[in-house]
Amino acid sequence: MKPVLDWIFERTGIDRVWEALMERHIPEAEGSVSWLYTLGSAAMFVFTVQAVTGALLAMNYVPSPDHAYDSVKFIGDKVILGGFIRGLHHWGASFMVVIVVLHFMRTYFMGAYKYPREGTWMVGIALLGVVIGFGFTGYLLPWDQKAYWATMVGTNIAGQTPFVGPIISKILKGGVDMGAATLTRFYAIHVLILPAIIGILIGAHLFLVVWHGISEPPQRAKPSDGQEKP
Amino acid sequence: MSDWHEAYRRRYKEAKERGVSFFPYAVVKDVFMALLVLCALSYLAIHFGAGLEDVADPTDTTYNPRPEWYFLFMFQALKAFPGNLEPLAAVILPGVVVTLLFFLPFLDRGPKRHPFDRPLITGLGVLGLLMVSYLTYAGAKAPLLNPVVERDPVVESGARLYRDLNCAYCHRIGRKGGGVGPELDRVAPQETEEWLIKHFRDPRSVTPGSTMPQLHLLDDEVKALAAYMKSLGGGEPYSPEAPKLFAANCAVCHKIGKEGGEVGPDLSLIGSARDKAYIRRYVTDPALVNPSSAMPNFKDQLTGTQIEDIARYLSSLGR
Numbered sequence: 001m002k003p004v005l006d007w008i009f010e011r012t013g014i015d016r017v018w019e020a021l022m023e024r025h026i027p028e029a030e031g032s033v034s035w036l037y038t039l040g041s042a043a044m045f046v047f048t049v050q051a052v053t054g055a056l057l058a059m060n061y062v063p064s065p066d067h068a069y070d071s072v073k074f075i076g077d078k079v080i081l082g083g084f085i086r087g088l089h090h091w092g093a094s095f096m097v098v099i100v101v102l103h104f105m106r107t108y109f110m111g112a113y114k115y116p117r118e119g120t121w122m123v124g125i126a127l128l129g130v131v132i133g134f135g136f137t138g139y140l141l142p143w144d145q146k147a148y149w150a151t152m153v154g155t156n157i158a159g160q161t162p163f164v165g166p167i168i169s170k171i172l173k174g175g176v177d178m179g180a181a182t183l184t185r186f187y188a189i190h191v192l193i194l195p196a197i198i199g200i201l202i203g204a205h206l207f208l209v210v211w212h213g214i215s216e217p218p219q220r221a222k223p224s225d226g227q228e229k230p
Numbered sequence: 231m232s233d234w235h236e237a238y239r240r241r242y243k244e245a246k247e248r249g250v251s252f253f254p255y256a257v258v259k260d261v262f263m264a265l266l267v268l269c270a271l272s273y274l275a276i277h278f279g280a281g282l283e284d285v286a287d288p289t290d291t292t293y294n295p296r297p298e299w300y301f302l303f304m305f306q307a308l309k310a311f312p313g314n315l316e317p318l319a320a321v322i323l324p325g326v327v328v329t330l331l332f333f334l335p336f337l338d339r340g341p342k343r344h345p346f347d348r349p350l351i352t353g354l355g356v357l358g359l360l361m362v363s364y365l366t367y368a369g370a371k372a373p374l375l376n377p378v379v380e381r382d383p384v385v386e387s388g389a390r391l392y393r394d395l396n397c398a399y400c401h402r403i404g405r406k407g408g409g410v411g412p413e414l415d416r417v418a419p420q421e422t423e424e425w426l427i428k429h430f431r432d433p434r435s436v437t438p439g440s441t442m443p444q445l446h447l448l449d450d451e452v453k454a455l456a457a458y459m460k461s462l463g464g465g466e467p468y469s470p471e472a473p474k475l476f477a478a479n480c481a482v483c484h485k486i487g488k489e490g491g492e493v494g495p496d497l498s499l500i501g502s503a504r505d506k507a508y509i510r511r512y513v514t515d516p517a518l519v520n521p522s523s524a525m526p527n528f529k530d531q532l533t534g535t536q537i538e539d540i541a542r543y544l545s546s547l548g549r
């Protein structure tokens with residue numbers, strides 16, 4: 001076994017990657033506080049669930065007003081485990097928002113956005129935007145009443161942006177009215193554009209987290225520890 | 231500036247040296263958390279699944295739009311900014327908040343990280359959380375704009391047929407569709423059900439020379455289409471509660487048919503004289519419409535939804 005592993009390690013450097021990622025030292029956090037540090041990886045886990053269930057759903061989903069609803073019904077009624085997979089994706093979307101917001105709160109209240117982690121934070125805010133974008137575009141896809149009318153409200157809100165509103169709403173809807181063009185647009189954004197963006201952003205976010213090291217739990221400032229500005 | 235950066239780096243390095251290896255210390259917790267999340271997700275997916283309502287109907291103006299719950303607070307905030315101020319709540323305010331958050335690391339810069347050492351930031355954060363929670367709660371509790379109406383399943387299947395057969399290629403409903411055939415919400419409800427059924431079996435049997443193709447439908451389908459056509463002209467639907475609300479609140483003074491008091495005018499045919507908006511305003515506060523009216527106002531007794539429901543019911547009478 002060992003020679004085989006050594007051979008692989010020498011050709012790929014996986015052992016060094018493992019060392020750098022997994023055996024790096026991090027500051028110790030106490031008891032319950034340490035659990036707050038799991039929220040980021042939990043967000044990543046739910047994202048993986050969304051990617052897998054989303055890919056499975058895409059195998060039977062048809063993004064056209066004539067067939068979208070029926071294809072979703074078909075997934076629920078006929079596809080093996082289809083209802084379960086749809087359920088996972090549906091609840092996963094809510095979980096994603098909840099967990100990412102909790103993670104956002106933990107970094108906000110712990111001041112984890114401060115030097116040197118400003119970049120990590122800004123990428124994080126962009127990620128928050130992408131997560132919300134996923135929710136908004138995904139909600140339309142079943143093409144039921146709830147989907148249609150909520151999206152109508154949403155695109156109208158976007159249309160109220162001063163100056164550029166009407167253009168934004170037109171781009172989102174693919175025209176003046178909501179219809180086939182809206183659905184294909186939302187679908188493309190949901191399954192092609194946003195996944196590409198979130199992939200890049202998560203990559204950057206994680207790189208920065210490892211590069212700077214995870215922040216230590218904050219302690220009350222004391223004049224002696226350099227936390228007070230001289 | 232970078233004076234404390236140095237100090238921070240030194241302190242962080244020490245904390246790390248005193249610290250632990252990422253694996254397994256953090257990984258174990260991460261995996262445990264992931265499993266917990268997976269269990270919760272599977273439970274919800276199995277027990278509640280993902281709902282599916284009726285297929286989207288762009289002509290249905292009575293549906294109560296509800297955003298996904300995590301957008302509810304914005305939806306609710308919008309209600310506090312009517313008319314010209316709406317863009318303020320819809321776009322400008324959220325835009326400002328997001329921009330401030332994005333640049334937060336440059337606004338809150340010192341070395342202090344503990345929440346109690348940063349009372350302003352912590353306070354703003356707590357305030358924001360409270361506001362979003364309150365708005366979400368208020369949004370969830372807010373009465374629906376439109377009364378919830380049970381739709382006739384026969385009419386529903388007629389509406390589906392209308393879509394499946396692509397009738398909108400030639401016909402318009404609610405000004406949506408093609409211009410070859412007549413505008414259905416104007417003409418179709420005037421016809422008798424019998425006429426409609428004959429028409430759907432063979433258009434030329436009732437309209438000689440009609441260019442509409444024969445549809446070859448089953449009996450049930452013909453009936454469903456006819457029911458859908460008849461439903462088009464009926465104004466906005468009211469709930470079964472509406473007549474009961476009338477009986478409980480209005481019938482002391484007003485008559486519909488043979489039932490009711492004589493203090494106020496007989497309302498049996500009110501729909502032929504007044505439209506829904508007028509009736510709603512009148513019931514809400516008669517003094518606004520007719521300062522000498524002796525009728526009490528109902529804006530404190532009934533909710534907006536209930537008044538809307540009654541107004542729909544009354545505007546359907548006598549039409």
Ligand code: HEM
Pocket residue numbers: 036037038039040041043044047100103104107112113117120121122123124125127128131202205209213214215216
């Ligand atoms: C898809 C969404 C996101 C994913 C997958 C993600 C993932 C992660 C992970 C795995 C960590 C490691 C430490 C931890 O878990 O706490 C982390 C750290 C961090 N995240 Fe995120 N994150 C996301 C969104 C956000 C958002 C919305 C923000 C805030 C605006 C944010 C800001 C930060 C910051 C500042 C750190 C460094 C924390 C520290 O060093 O203590 N992230 N993120």
